[in-house]
Amino acid sequence: xxxxxKYQDPATIQRVLHTGRSIAIVGLSANTLRASHFVGxxxxxxxxxxxxxxxxxxxxxxxxxxNSLTAVGDTVDIVNVFRDPAAVPAIAKEAVxxxxxxxxxxxxxxSDEGAAIAADAGLDVIMDRCLKVEHARYIGRxxxxxxxxxxxxxxxxxxx
Amino acid sequence: MxxxxxxxxxxxxxxxxxxxxxxLHAGARPEPETGARAVPIFQTSSYxxxxxxxxxxxxxxxxxxxTYSRIMNPTVAAxxxxxxxxxxxxxxxxxxxxxxxxxxxxxxxxxxxxxxxASRALYGGSITQLKHLFKKLSVELTFxxxxxPNEWHQATTERTRLFFGETIGNPGGNVMDIEQIAKVAHxxxxxxxxxxxFATPYLCRPIEWGADIVIHSATxxxxxxxxxxxGVVIDSGDFDWSNGKFAVIAxxxxxxxxxxxxxxxxxxxxLMKLRSETLRDLGGCMxxxxxxxFLQGMExxxxxxxxxxxxxxxxxxxxxxxxxxxxxxxxAIHYRENAGLLEKYLPKGAGAVFCFELHGGRSxxxxxxxxxxxxxxxxxxxDAKSLIxxxxxxxxRQLSDDELQAAGIAPGTVRLSVGIEDVEDxxxxxxxxxxxxx
Ligand SMILES: Cc1ncc(COP(=O)(O)O)c(C=O)c1O
Numbered sequence: 001x002x003x004x005x006k007y008q009d010p011a012t013i014q015r016v017l018h019t020g021r022s023i024a025i026v027g028l029s030a031n032t033l034r035a036s037h038f039v040g041x042x043x044x045x046x047x048x049x050x051x052x053x054x055x056x057x058x059x060x061x062x063x064x065x066x067n068s069l070t071a072v073g074d075t076v077d078i079v080n081v082f083r084d085p086a087a088v089p090a091i092a093k094e095a096v097x098x099x100x101x102x103x104x105x106x107x108x109x110x111s112d113e114g115a116a117i118a119a120d121a122g123l124d125v126i127m128d129r130c131l132k133v134e135h136a137r138y139i140g141r142x143x144x145x146x147x148x149x150x151x152x153x154x155x156x157x158x159x160x
Numbered sequence: 161m162x163x164x165x166x167x168x169x170x171x172x173x174x175x176x177x178x179x180x181x182x183x184l185h186a187g188a189r190p191e192p193e194t195g196a197r198a199v200p201i202f203q204t205s206s207y208x209x210x211x212x213x214x215x216x217x218x219x220x221x222x223x224x225x226x227t228y229s230r231i232m233n234p235t236v237a238a239x240x241x242x243x244x245x246x247x248x249x250x251x252x253x254x255x256x257x258x259x260x261x262x263x264x265x266x267x268x269x270x271x272x273x274x275x276x277x278a279s280r281a282l283y284g285g286s287i288t289q290l291k292h293l294f295k296k297l298s299v300e301l302t303f304x305x306x307x308x309p310n311e312w313h314q315a316t317t318e319r320t321r322l323f324f325g326e327t328i329g330n331p332g333g334n335v336m337d338i339e340q341i342a343k344v345a346h347x348x349x350x351x352x353x354x355x356x357x358f359a360t361p362y363l364c365r366p367i368e369w370g371a372d373i374v375i376h377s378a379t380x381x382x383x384x385x386x387x388x389x390x391g392v393v394i395d396s397g398d399f400d401w402s403n404g405k406f407a408v409i410a411x412x413x414x415x416x417x418x419x420x421x422x423x424x425x426x427x428x429x430x431l432m433k434l435r436s437e438t439l440r441d442l443g444g445c446m447x448x449x450x451x452x453x454f455l456q457g458m459e460x461x462x463x464x465x466x467x468x469x470x471x472x473x474x475x476x477x478x479x480x481x482x483x484x485x486x487x488x489x490x491x492a493i494h495y496r497e498n499a500g501l502l503e504k505y506l507p508k509g510a511g512a513v514f515c516f517e518l519h520g521g522r523s524x525x526x527x528x529x530x531x532x533x534x535x536x537x538x539x540x541x542x543d544a545k546s547l548i549x550x551x552x553x554x555x556x557r558q559l560s561d562d563e564l565q566a567a568g569i570a571p572g573t574v575r576l577s578v579g580i581e582d583v584e585d586x587x588x589x590x591x592x593x594x595x596x597x598x
Contacts, residue, residue: 035426045223107427143237145251146251152181152185156190
């Protein structure tokens with residue numbers, strides 16, 4: 001397993017997943033084969049409100065797509081980013097401006113500058129982790145695929 | 161919404177649990193429906209879908225859901241997660257046998273015209289698999305001295321796609337310098353695949369030394385009971401499959417409606433491809449009942465291994481002192497001049513399988529085996545019971561004399577897999593076999 005960094009804290013990840021309701025996905029593609037679409041589809045299935053942010057799309061997953069975070073209007077809890085790392089600092093500033101509670105940068109979206117902008121403004125920051133995988137690890141069914149959730153417990157899970 | 165989430169919350173342990181604790185618990189969470197503490201045997205071929213949308217989401221891999229037991233099964237998944245946890249990997253995929261695990265790994269990573277560099281001192285079945293089965297599929301192969309990093313480097317070509325070796329060689333007992341060989345592999349941007357069957361994760365965890373993929377024949381020490389055939393592949397999650405050499409994982413896959421496993425699944429890309437394509441298509445899945453038996457075995461892995469290694473070392477040392485024995489290939493004897501290697505990779509002991517050579521060649525070896533009473537004469541290793549075999553006429557029979565020698569096997573070589581019996585009883589058995597054979 002790759003080493004966890006300071007932006008991959010398990011307690012933070014769980015808090016963000018448990019308390020967040022709406023997820024603005026920056027770079028959400030309408031192409032069903034793209035990773036962003038996998039994550040959006042999965043999160044929507046699990047009851048999160050998905051807000052696509054992608055100027056190249058009009059609608060994704062049945063939801064209106066916005067040109068930028070600041071154009072959204074609705075409350076954004078989690079900003080989930082599928083963009084070039086160079087675009088992250090600007091996105092982080094917008095996330096702060098719209099009052100988001102967390103900035104979540106996907107696998108490979110690594111920007112220490114962007115992460116610091118959000119963290120300094122008091123947002124929870126998660127970097128180089130997949131939202132779908134982390135949800136499946138703690139709340140979902142990742143263990144059905146033989147993946148190492150690292151969850152070790154003798155407590156009976158409460159039925160969902 | 162929020163309440164529903166909190167109710168289902170599964171927290172990471174507040175403590176990093178030790179190996180024995182994880183050997184008992186990892187992967188085996190109490191069953192939510194019934195509270196069953198033991199992992200239930202989900203002896204079912206298939207699973208009823210909630211609705212057509214869910215069925216589609218499972219098949220599209222958009223959601224984790226059970227579809228068909230050739231591809232996934234909750235009992236098998238508990239076994240997979242346990243071994244992945246013990247080997248410090250990202251995840252695992254189980255197979256019907258160790259060789260099915262190996263061939264499926266090779267199938268996933270290799271295409272016609274690719275090349276493999278492998279240790280010369282492998283289990284006979286692995287040598288045959290690479291040399292004959294994969295040759296048929298136009299995969300080129302070079303065997304090298306596992307102890308010489310330079311040979312691995314020299315043998316590597318533009319088309320080399322993986323290195324393959326055993327932590328402790330079967331049956332020659334050579335111990336690979338995993339960290340060094342992993343460096344050579346990574347210098348060439350290819351993964352090191354290690355067969356860790358003889359060491360088990362209790363004695364050595366190759367991923368901690370830089371190996372990328374670990375394979376087990378679970379048939380052996382993981383089960384420990386000799387009741388079941390099985391295998392498993394563990395991936396570290398660390399290898400960069402997008403480095404240009406692994407289009408099979410990084411590029412859109414025709415066999416999965418254009419999905420790119422690397423882009424979509426990141427560190428799980430190889431494992432997802434291995435399961436949802438190779439296991440699906442080759443079909444060598446582990447049965448739920450065997451997974452259940454392997455889970456039982458793994459609960460006592462650390463306890464058994466401690467006894468295995470201490471019994472084996474005692475028997476090896478005792479054999480070495482005898483005049484009717486030509487040589488003993490136990491790693492502790494083999495690496496007496498290089499004890500640092502064992503201290504580094506196998507601090508808890510160097511396994512329980514080793515060979516000794518008798519004066520008098522093939523007939524002496526066969527004669528000795530005729531006379532044992534407690535050692536079982538059979539073609540397996542890693543059982544809690546002690547086992548004995550004559551490799552030149554059985555497990556390594558397909559090998560030429562040169563290959564035999566390269567694998568550390570002489571005509572008079574006898575292989576032991578030392579069990580967890582009272583060690584005095586094992587010595588008594590060997591002693592009386594020596595007496596009767598002379
Ligand atoms: C080191 C090693 N690897 C792989 C295998 C193959 O495993 P299986 O017999 O489960 O296919 C064996 C079996 O003898 C072995 O000893």
